[in-house]
Amino acid sequence: MSDLIDFRTMKTKHKRLFRIGSVLVLLAATVCLSLPYYARQALIHWMPVIDDAEIFHRDTVRCDPADTWHWPLAGNYNRYRLSPEDSAYLDELETVSFLVIRHDSILFEDYRNGWNDTLTSNIYSATKTIVGLLAGIAADEGYIHSIDDPVSEYIPEYVKGKQADVTIRDLLTMSGGMDWDESYASLFSVTTHGYYGNDLYELVTRLEVNEEPGVQYSYRSGETQLLAFVIEAAVGKTLSQYAEEKLWRPMQAERDAYWLLDKEGGDEKAFCCFHTTARDVARFGRLMLRRGDWNGRRLVSEKYIGEAMRPAGYLKDQWGKDTLDYYGFQTWIMRYHGQVNPYMRGMLGQYVFVVPEKDAIVVRLGRKRSDIYRRELTTDIIRYMDIAMKILGE
Numbered sequence: 001m002s003d004l005i006d007f008r009t010m011k012t013k014h015k016r017l018f019r020i021g022s023v024l025v026l027l028a029a030t031v032c033l034s035l036p037y038y039a040r041q042a043l044i045h046w047m048p049v050i051d052d053a054e055i056f057h058r059d060t061v062r063c064d065p066a067d068t069w070h071w072p073l074a075g076n077y078n079r080y081r082l083s084p085e086d087s088a089y090l091d092e093l094e095t096v097s098f099l100v101i102r103h104d105s106i107l108f109e110d111y112r113n114g115w116n117d118t119l120t121s122n123i124y125s126a127t128k129t130i131v132g133l134l135a136g137i138a139a140d141e142g143y144i145h146s147i148d149d150p151v152s153e154y155i156p157e158y159v160k161g162k163q164a165d166v167t168i169r170d171l172l173t174m175s176g177g178m179d180w181d182e183s184y185a186s187l188f189s190v191t192t193h194g195y196y197g198n199d200l201y202e203l204v205t206r207l208e209v210n211e212e213p214g215v216q217y218s219y220r221s222g223e224t225q226l227l228a229f230v231i232e233a234a235v236g237k238t239l240s241q242y243a244e245e246k247l248w249r250p251m252q253a254e255r256d257a258y259w260l261l262d263k264e265g266g267d268e269k270a271f272c273c274f275h276t277t278a279r280d281v282a283r284f285g286r287l288m289l290r291r292g293d294w295n296g297r298r299l300v301s302e303k304y305i306g307e308a309m310r311p312a313g314y315l316k317d318q319w320g321k322d323t324l325d326y327y328g329f330q331t332w333i334m335r336y337h338g339q340v341n342p343y344m345r346g347m348l349g350q351y352v353f354v355v356p357e358k359d360a361i362v363v364r365l366g367r368k369r370s371d372i373y374r375r376e377l378t379t380d381i382i383r384y385m386d387i388a389m390k391i392l393g394e
Helices: 002-034 037-045 084-092 124-140 161-165 168-172 190-196 200-206 221-235 239-248 278-289 302-308 379-392
Strands: 058-061 095-102 105-111 257-260 274-276 332-336 339-346 350-355 360-366
Touching: 037 190, 058 239, 084 095, 084 379, 095 278, 095 379, 105 379, 124 168, 124 221, 124 239, 124 274, 124 278, 124 302, 124 339, 124 350, 168 221, 190 200, 190 221, 200 221, 221 239, 239 257, 278 339, 278 350, 278 360, 332 379, 350 379, 360 379
Parallel strands: none
Antiparallel strands: 058 257, 095 105, 095 360, 257 274, 332 339, 339 350, 350 360
16 A cells, blocks of 8 residues: 555656656746847857858858869978877867978878868868958959048948948958957857857947057957958958959869858858868968969969068057057967967967968867967967977978
């Protein structure tokens, strides 16, 4: 008889727990459905990853199979052996690709964690440098009359308050004063909205300018996105179309690249989301190293690319104390043991370093980066350069 009572008691408890669980699930579903679209997507996918091409709609930036240029292999290709400590460091930050190119030949090439030379990675904010190059091409071709033009000349609605004072140069140098919170970790940040949302144009054009433009550098992805809209308005083509026509095919890329969109048929996520291989992203490094020339064909004027790779020293740095000495036109500049090296930089440690002193390019792609800073540099940047210098010393 007591067993029967225990059974009935357990059954009653289970029913109660089931009802409570059902209510909680219903409440969670209701809360989720009440969230904005971008927040729901962020909860589904959580933190960004380098192999996110299948998550979003995308445009293809097509190569020309009939006109490709392949990186030759150096005579001593991959003879260098990483030290156990350096190899462990690459693994610690989940490196998938590490390339060192010298004199236009691949000297060292290392793929890890199941990666290879055919897989594309989101290069995240390294994409910004591509947008900066496209702005230069549009200016060279006269579509952009001057980089000192106000943004409103190309986007007429960008005139609210201090928006009217923002120039294209301000966007190129991240000094446009936009009210943009650079945070991927926050569910409701504007950066999360930009990455997971479906309304990029409305998002960036309606944001207020809350600082005086052209005075102080402050890293804001939204300013790159606005710059992309300026380019599209000027040239009358999508960013993917213009990149394919003016960079990807002229640089004789080996493989198609992909540019993620905010929705089907929508806008390119210009601030973050170009997908390509390690070998093909190195082409941007070669273009910078050759100061806009590609095998005798001028893709970007030497004047523009020279300014792009030079710090905008008339601005204050991000701390507001010193002269800006590490950022040009959507391009980072690193001082490393007496070298001045322009480079592309993405948030999970996607780097393309240009080393003019060594006639070299270094590419690192991976899933993590260091969170420890030495001024504007994360410490992994320095470590990768240390590794590359050992390889180049061979």
